Amino acid sequence: MPWAAGAGTVDGVQVGTKNRLRWGQLPRHVRFAVEEILGDRVVAAVSQPGGYSPGTADRVRTAGGRRAFVKAASPAQNPDTPVMHRAEARITAALPAYAPTPRLLGCHDDGYWVALVLTDVDGRHPATPWRADELAAVLAALESMAAALTPTPVPEVPTIAAHLAEDFAGWRLIAEDPPPNLDPWARAHLDDLVAAAEHGLTALTGDTLCHVDVRADNLLVDAAGRVTVVDWPWASRGPAWLDTAMLLVDVRLHGGHDTEALLRRLPVIADVDPEAITGLYAGLAGFFTDRARRPPPPGIPTVRAFQRAQSEAVLNWLTERLPS
Secondary structure, eight states: OOOOOSSSSEETTTEEOSSSOOOOGGGGHHHHHHHHHHHHOEEEEEEOOOOOSEEEEEEEETTTEEEEEEEEEOTTTOOHHHHHHHHHHHHHHHHHSSSSOOOOEEEEEEOOOEEEEEEEOOOOOOOOTTTHHHHHHHHHHHHHHHHHHHOOOSSOOBHHHHHHGGGGGGGHHHHOOOOOOOOOHHHHHHHHHHHHHHHHTTOOOOSSSEEEOOOGGHHHTTTTTEEEEEOTOOOEOOOOTHHHHHHHHHHHOOOOOOOHHHHOHHHHHSSHHHHHHHHHHHHHHHHHHHTTTOOOTTTTTTTTHHHHHHHHHHHHHHHHHHHH
16 A cells, blocks of 8 residues: 655655656557547547556546546556556445535556546645645544445455455564664564554554545545545545544545544544554654665656655654653
8 A cells, every 4th residue: 555645745745756757758549449449539638646556647628628537557557456456446436416526437457557537626636734724624524424424335345454464564674674774763662563563553443434545645625615625546434533533544644634633523533542543653654664664666756755655644643652
């Protein structure tokens, strides 16, 4: 799971893809397939900057004025991206109309190229560092979404624990082979971090359909303040509080808000066992720290630097939550 972020910088770290394909670079047969789904010829396409996918991400307009959002990729850009697109197509197609998500208009899959055609959302990503009004709107939307998606309307998804089991082994892998530049506090607390991540994994139970990757670049806010949650390939079944807890990692990363105070006052998470939340953040920090020391995946050269920035932000938070 990449847990990446949108275009821009965080503490001087450049994030977002620099090598994204454009609509005009797609093979002709893929563009024709998209036009067949839309029932009209595409006459304009504007590439969107957010995220790490090296595939296309274009807002398109047809000759008749219809608008849509198209994302497409093949293994030539990154071998995992088509797999993610297939998962997103399956999950998005099954999401209920009342969920604050784009609708899937169609999917082209020729076994090599996968293209998703989704409703276009007339909105923008929330500003980072987070503005108080946009943060409040997103937190309220996530609470409403959790209630609406409990029990999960898409039962054919993995549990959070199954989905994250490999990722949450990060601290154990680091303990077996600590990198020389490992954060000194993390080095001194490796046993505690391993134990916390393992506890956190067992606590991620529930029957809510969770997005699992909520960050500013996976959210859109329109002029009326309505929030849409986009990019659902990682959706899993878990606790109703998970997406709110995940968003607070992004808030912590960008700064400007008291994330501990938010944990205490938000109804969806205020009564959750603090050790479960600490365990979630320990598991995420282990994932970020372990992945940041690896070579970048094909076609996504900037993701490791951003995972390093996320690791530092979550580790800083854990120094407040784990016993000294």
